[in-house]
Every structure is written in C-alpha cells, then in structure tokens.
Amino acid sequence: MATIAKSAAEIARAVNARECSAREMIDATMDRIAAVEPQVGAFLSVLERQARESADALDARIAAGERFPLAGVPLAVKDNLALDGTVTTCGSKMLERWVAPYTATAVRSMLAAGAIPVGKANMDEFAMGSSCENSALGVTRNPYDLHRVPGGSSGGSAASVAAHEAAIALGSDTGGSIREPAAFCNLVGFKPTYGRISRYGLIAFASSLDQIGPLTRSVEDAALAYDAMAGFDPMDATSVDRSVEPTAGTLREDLHGLRIGVVKQFDTHKLGADIDDVYDRALHDLEALGAEIVEVELPTADYGLATYYLIAPAECSSNLARFDGVRYGLRVDGVDVAEMNERTRAAGFGPEVKRRILIGTYALSSGYYDAYYVRAQKARTLVARDFAKAFEKCDLIAAPATSSPAFRFQSKSDPYSMYLMDYYTIPMSLAGLPALSVPCGWVTPEGGERPMPLGLQLTAPLFAERPLLAAAHAYERATMHAAKHGTEVVEVAR
C-alpha cells in the first residue's frame, strides 16, 4: 500500500531500479482505486485490464535493460483526451459510448515515458465548468471534504491524484480548468504556454485557449510530466516549433535574484481576512526565499471574464457542431436529418453546454460579430499587452489561483457566480502564458468542518516554463503546505 504514497519521481526511480515492478505498482493502485473510488468517484472508467497488461509489458522492457523517466507511474487521463480503444466521453451523454480510434499525442508521450493509464477521469461536460458538477456521467467529490466539489473542469483528474488513485493526472485548462481543481485538491496544477503541448487528440472546447497539463502532488512530478509532453507536434498546426529545455533537473531551492510581481488589480482583501492572510504570508515566504516583491498593473484584468465568455463560447459553438448523430456518438432518430440533428443535440448536451453554444452562436452572428467577437479579440490583445508590460518589471507574477477554497455541491446555482471562480486564472489563459497553482495554505470555510487548501498561482512570460517550475519548487520545498492537513481519503495507510 505504501508504494502508492510515493511521488511519480520516486515510483519511476524504484521501478527503473527494479526495487518494485510496474505490475506491483499497478496492482497496488487498483486496490487503492477499489477502496476509495466509491467515495471519491474520480473515474468514469477504470482501465484495469489494460493497465495490468501495460505494466507487464513495461516490466519486460525494463528487464531487458530499458529505462523510462516515468516508469510504472499510474496515470489518470482526463476523459477529453483520446486513448485508442477506450471510451472517451468528455463527461457527456453525447459521447457516453464513443470509443476513441486513436491516441492523443500528449497521452502517447506519457505512454512512451513509461506512465501507465489507470483510468479516464471525470470532468465537467466538454470541460465547461469549475466544479465537475456539469458532468453528465458521474459525481466526483473532493477528497479533502466529500461534501465539497473537487473543482473543474479537470475535477476527476484532481481528485484521483489527491486520493492517491494516480500519481499524475492529465488535465486540460481553458480558463483555469487545471489550476482551480489543483488548488481545491491541494495539488500542483500546471498549464504550460499555449502551443507547448500538442492538442492533437484533446477534444476541443475552445481551441485558441485549450492547453493540456499535469496535476501532481509535487512540482518535481509536474516538471517530469511536462518534460515528457512538451514539444512540437506536426499533427497540431498551433503547436510551437521551438526547442524545449528539460525542467526537472533545474529546479531550485531559493529565489535569489528573482523579481515577483504582485498585481495591483488583484486585491485579496475582498476575499476575506483568512484568505487574505494566506496570500500575505505567501508573499512573505517568497520574499524570505530571496525574491524581490514588486507591484505590477494589469489594467485590463477586469475585462478578462467578459472577453473569455465571448471567445470561448464562440469557438465551442463551432467545435461542438460535429456532434450531430451522423457519424459517431449519440443518435436520436428523427423523420429527417435536420430533426435527427436537433433531437440528438437536445438529448446529448447538458444545460451548460447548450448555454455556451447559444452564447457563442449569438456572438458570431452577422450583425453582432463585430460588436462581440471582434471586440473580444481586441480586448484579448490588450490583456496580453498588459502582461508583456508587467513582465518588463518582474520575472514571475504571483496571484491567487481561486477566490475561495472548494465550495459545497450546488452552492453556485447561478452560472455567473460559477464563472467568477475563474477570475484569477482567465487573464493568463487569454494571454497564452504558462501558469501553475501550488499549495499555499489552508482556510476553514464558513460553516465548514475542516481546513481546505488554497493555491498560489505563479505566472511566467511565454515559454518561461523553466524558471516558473524552478521557483514553484523552491516555494514548495520551503513551505510544505500540502502535507499539513489530510483526511482518511487522502492519507494512505502506512
């Protein structure tokens, strides 16, 4: 049982050294999944047979002398990533029985590095949501408080790693869908620069914003996963053809010489005294590690949300048009093709997906296109320009990952209050910047029984993943916030 408490780095080292086999690792993981999954509900499907077979195959290769950077690491794969031969649902009735006929490039990279997929993780339907409550196919609970949401949209990914059902999870982040659940589940959640990791095989929500990244229990593990996945892919025209420097070997223990910007517009006082204290202390800790804290401005940050909720729905209204019952997925018959399309889409999509398709269709309509979509694109350019200016004064930007810790189920009943959850993460997505959330402290929410984790969001200039991970590692090592609290679900029997 203890093996599954290890980090991905430790697992890979042990499996490569043949101290334990990949098969033992996977068997232990499957036992763990069987034990906690009824409470957590992280997975929509568990790949038990495939995982054991892959582990055996990997063990044979290791026995033959091969070594892998992620040897035997149990991997959770968000269910919007194609994995050949597995049901890939996007958390939607539309794809409830759709078997992917190919494997996403990022997943393929993880497989090549020796990671072993153990399950497909639950998510908000088509990655639209911030709590995982929009999944049409299952409920995922926060392992730190089962009455609370794990965050979203990569909620299953976050819950699986927090509950030790996997050592690394792949998520996707469009406006905060990796960073927010990572913050809610006491994890490191890392969204690299847009274009760093191929999107081929990631079922699109908003193509110009979607980016794959890891959710892990340590910065080092995030760096290992990033190193495995980053790089140009000829199958993705938006992937960046630019050399990638490995990050895992360059993690730091201090922050000397680093200027960290604090955004004037991101005033944490309004988040309440407890939360404000956590973020204040985080800044002090960064300073104590040698960083210089400087104030920077993002004057357009407040337009982020409105901009995002035009661009992302506009793209999704087009991206999701392909789900029409003709070739794959759900089909509800009608008297003709048009009626079949309508009935299929009416039955297959949940309310939030329909809402965004409608918003996006409207924003792209003739007569409204210039007023909405074109202006949103202009605003997006301004947001990116603000960041570029801010990075003239600092090397990294520190900000909250979320405005609150994980909330209770059904407590955000109107869509707008849910959209506000992404206030701090959306601007970075609009600018395509690399950003991560790292555990930074605990607060006991009002009416809550136990402390819940918070995340510190660090953001770097485009393609500066290396200093970003290095700094996050130094902060993580110095503070060790993640280990300060736990629950039965997240503690592994010793």
Place this chain on the structure above:
Amino acid sequence: MRYEAVIGIECHVELKTASKMFCGCANRFGAEPNTLVCPVCLGMPGALPVPNAAAIEYMIRAGLAFNAAIPSFSKFDRKNYFYPDMPKNYQISQYDMPLTQGGVVRYWLEDGTLHECRLTRIHLEEDTGKSTHAGSGDGRIAGSAYSLVDFNRAGVPLMECVSEPDLRSAEEAVAFLEMLRRTLMAIGVSDVKMEEGSLRCDANVSIRPFGSESYGTKTEIKNMNSFRSVRRAIESEIARQSAMLDAGERIVQETLGWDEANGTTISMRSKELAHDYRYFPDPDLVPMEISAERVSAVRAKMPPLPIERFERYTKAYGFNIKQTAQLIDAPEIAEFFDRSVEVSKQPQQTQNFVLGDLSRLANESGIAIHQSPVSPEHLGELVALVEAKTINSKIAKELLARMWAGEGSPKAIVEREGLAQTSDPAALARFVDEVLAANAASVAEYRAGKSNVFGFLVGAVMKSSRGKADPAAVNALLRERLGG
C-alpha cells in the same frame, strides 16, 4: 426586344495534390467508399487540421497564371452550417483574406479573337463528402428511405474561383471556362474533369437592355455537368428572362437547377433562404505569411501558359486558330513542339511534322508523341536537316519512321550512312551517265517524242543515288544530256 446578358461564373476545382488538404489521406477519385479517411477528415473528436503546403503552392501557381495579386498575409476561416456530408459541420474556407485577389482570365473565341474576364478572387477550402440517397427511385433525398455518405472526398483541397460579371454570352462563358480549364491543367494543379466532379461550376445570369449600365436581377444556375450543359443552361436562362421582361414580368432572384433531360432551369428555392455562416478565423490554424521569395520561387517554376502559347503561335508563328488550339489543348504535344522548335528554328515546318506525320504515327501505333522514342530535339534536328536541304523530304519521311522505331538522332544516321543529299556535279553526272547507258531503249523512246519516259529516267537516277541526289539538279542535268 433583344437584351444583353451579364454573366459571372463561380467554380470549384479540386486540386490534385497527393494528399488531402488537412490530413495525410490520399487524394484519389474512385476508391471504395470510406477507405480514404482518417480521424482528421472524418471530423473525429480531438483531431486537428494541418494545412497541405502543396495545395498552397498550387494556389500561388493559379494566382500567378491569372495575374492575380498574392497577398503577403492570408488565413483560414470556418464557414459554419450543418450538412450531413460535412464532417465537422463547418467547412474550413477563406472569408476575407483569400490566397489570391483579383486577376484576369484572357480567353479566345472560336473566331480567334481575344477577350478578358476579371476574377474577383481565388480561395482555398476543403471539399465535403458525398451523399447517396436510397429508396426514392431517382436518387433524390425526397422520399428516400436512408442516405449513405462517402467521406473519401471530404477534405480534398478545393479551389473556389469567382469571376466578375464580365461575360456577355453563353459562348463567352464556355470559352472562359475552357480557358480556365486548360490553364489549370497546364500548370498541373488539377485534372479539371467535370465528369469526375473535379470541376464544378455555377453561373450567375442577368439581362439588361443593350446600352444600360445597371444590372438586372440575377439568378444562379447550379447542377451543370458539362460545358455543353453550361452553354444550354445559360442560353435557356437568357431566353427565359428575356421572355419574362418582354411580358412585363419581374425576375425573381433565386437559385435554379439545370434539368439536362428537359433542357430547362427549375427553381430550387429551399426554406433556408439567408444562411448566416458565422465565419470566423479558424483557431486551429495559424495565419499564413506568404513571402515574396516564396512567390518568386513558384513563379520561376511556372510552365508556359496556354495564353502565352496562344499569342506566340498566332502572332509570332502565324498559325491559324485551329492549329493553335490543337497544339495548346494537348499540353504535352505543345511542350514537345516548343522544344523541337528551339532546335529547328522552323515553327511552321515543325508544326507540319508534329500535326502531320508524327500524329499519324501516333494514331497508328497508339503511342502518344511525347511518349514515343522520338525526342523533340531529334525532331528539331530532322526539320533543320530538311530546311538546310541536307536531305530531301522523302528521306526525311524514311528517317522519321526509323526514329519512331528507336534509331535516335537523324543527324547521326545521315552521317553514318552518308545520306546527305548530293549536288556535287561530278557525282551527279556519273549517276546520270550510268542510267543513260543502261537504258538506251528508253533514251531512244524519249528522243522519238515519248516525253513521259523522262520521269522514269529521273526515278532511275534517284534510285541509283539511293535517294541522295537533289531531284532538281537531276532534272536539269538529264534535260541537258538528252538535248532539250
């Protein structure tokens, strides 16, 4: 009343790249349904498009062929609408920044006159799949029991070419299309086969009184499957509109289908009138920068264009329109001809050989001229040999047959076998004297007044010279010897 027609053409041309526009699937006509498909061209969840660089080069070629501007910046947009043979329910196309802008098609009519039709733009997009409707008896969707979709064609690169309304008759429209077709074939970007659907066109037609500057209400004709049906459909539509105006009726702007069997246009008005395609830049594809260097590189590799040949053949070479068209419409033969002329420097004589003896040999053998053992350079040599009077036309014919059989350079054969025409007086005199001596009876007959024996004697001299003697010189010498 007689009216002037105003016609614009919109056509779609499939590019003959090896692979499809945004994936690696083969771009091929006639394969088993749904065998040339992959996650990308089936619009599978998560699959992404990557542009085919060859298709973009083909577009640049087409733009250059019609003298269009190639903007330095271009992009792909999504055209959103639901259709079951369109896998993503949007088509990747180009909206406001096409790869080429403007340009002109210069074409000729049967009388040899040159005309121009301006182009609005040529843009690049992906083709859709193809639906087949079963159970309705006539292949139409109405009343069908089910429909089948073949996605082999989905994602094939498709060039959309839109003309300005510069055409004034069905004849001009067809001549324009023929020019477009032969040009696209010559630059190697498409097979341009209407019967296989690699060329599809629609026509916008309106009429107005002669002399009027404003346009009448236009209709759009679809479903024209051959140049012949384009001509018939436009003529029929002009007649229909003229009759309506004469009767004081108003023309309605609508889409019409051409009914080939009945020879009429029929209204195809559907309930979805004004489509809002919600164009927006495709976020899966990055904007394209087309550098001046890239355009120059394509320009440097451009083959000769039909319009250039037309002007050279008719103006510099003085060929008539029939011979000109015959050469241009067989681009390989035109290429063969041009290379021959470079060697022979004799366009007319070379053309006589190419369209005459060589074409006859090609027809008899079933082997195309450009695939025969006769190289254009060797034909050029042959023409030059005749022109220099090194050989006479009879020997030239024999040589051509031997070249066709694979014997190579005519010059080499002539040198090797000493076939060069003889006009050396001493040698000629020897041949003539030998013949006269051997044919004393014929000489006597000739002198007795049977003048037709003269031809026999000439032939005998030619024969004993093995054809090398210059016939004119033989004639003169014989007459001299025979005394008048």
